Amino acid sequence: DAGITQSPRHKVTETGTPVTLRCHQTENHRYMYWYRQDPGHGLRLIHYSYGVKDTDKGEVSDGYSVSRSKTEDFLLTLESATSSQTSVYFCAISEGQESAAGNTIYFGEGSWLTVV
Amino acid sequence: GDSVTQMEGPVTLSEEAFLTINCTYTATGYPSLFWYVQYPGEGLQLLLKATKADDKGSNKGFEATYRKETTSFHLEKGSVQVSDSAVYFCALRWEKLTFGTGTRLTIIP
Numbered sequence: 001d002a003g004i005t006q007s008p009r010h011k012v013t014e015t016g017t018p019v020t021l022r023c024h025q026t027e028n029h030r031y032m033y034w035y036r037q038d039p040g041h042g043l044r045l046i047h048y049s050y051g052v053k054d055t056d057k058g059e060v061s062d063g064y065s066v067s068r069s070k071t072e073d074f075l076l077t078l079e080s081a082t083s084s085q086t087s088v089y090f091c092a093i094s095e096g097q098e099s100a101a102g103n104t105i106y107f108g109e110g111s112w113l114t115v116v
Numbered sequence: 117g118d119s120v121t122q123m124e125g126p127v128t129l130s131e132e133a134f135l136t137i138n139c140t141y142t143a144t145g146y147p148s149l150f151w152y153v154q155y156p157g158e159g160l161q162l163l164l165k166a167t168k169a170d171d172k173g174s175n176k177g178f179e180a181t182y183r184k185e186t187t188s189f190h191l192e193k194g195s196v197q198v199s200d201s202a203v204y205f206c207a208l209r210w211e212k213l214t215f216g217t218g219t220r221l222t223i224i225p
Contacts, residue, residue: 033213042120042205042215043160058212090159092213101148101209102167109159 002106003027006091012114019078021111023091025071031094032074033058033105034066036087043090049074050099081115088112118143122206122216129196129223137191137219139180139206147208149173149182149189154203154218163191163204198223 003026013019023032031050035043035058045058047066055066063085065077078085089111096103123138141149148167152160164173169184178193189206201223206216 040217042217044215045212048212099211101146101211102165103209104150104162104165105209105213106162107152107159 002029002093002095004091004093004106004108006089006108006111008111009109010112012116013081015082015115016080019081019113019115021076021089021091021113023074023076023108025074025093027093028071029093029095030071030097031099032068033092033094034064034074034076035090035092035107036060037090037110038087046076046089078113081113083115086113086115118147118208118210118212118214120206120208120214120216122204123219124217126220126222129221131198131223131225132195133223135191135193135196135200135221137204137206137221139189139191139216141187141189141206141208143187143208143210145210147210149180150207150209150213151178151180151189151191152205152207152215154205156202160205196221196223198225 005024007022033048034046044060049055049068067075091108119142150165151163153163164175166173166182172181180191203218205218
């Protein structure tokens with residue numbers, strides 16, 4: 001257990017509304033990530049953070065923003081939700097304080113988002 | 117860029133059968149390699165990993181060997197159980213974690 005909590009776990013929202021997903025960790029990990037999982041694509045990186053107020057884009061960042069004002073919380077915001085953003089969203093943390101290839105990334109239990 | 121190609125599923129086997137799920141990768145550096153497992157409705161759990169060539173990762177009867185010469189990290193298990201039914205993801209990490217598309221495995225009694 002890597003001490004990761006995601007909220008909400010399930011959400012249905014309407015097209016055009018903003019949505020924020022929260023990831024909370026209890027073990028002071030430096031690196032945090034947001035992924036989305038879609039059939040046929042595996043998991044794809046949306047954004048990641050390497051410290052408080054330090055974030056960067058992943059491969060599918062369009063339509064998403066993130067914020068990290070405290071070490072323990074990493075927020076993902078869909079600025080104006082679209083049906084293509086219906087997905088399962090996973091938060092993750094990396095063990096260690098550096099982004100080393102050998103450090104394992106651990107995942108939260110996921111947030112199921114449906115945009116109607 | 118980095119990429120992972122894994123065996124397409126779904127894969128259906130009988131209990132106690134031998135399992136192989138193929139995984140090959142393309143990377144510019146010297147990545148670490150991982151297998152994750154996802155049970156229905158849950159997040160991804162680390163199954164095993166290997167951090168350098170010729171390393172063998174193992175856990176719960178599953179094994180995979182980091183083969184640099186064939187750029188492969190195939191997952192094997194000698195005798196599968198119904199409880200092994202899940203989706204399996206191969207991944208590599210250089211700076212970021214890059215996933216394959218996943219292989220759904222179903223074991224029938």
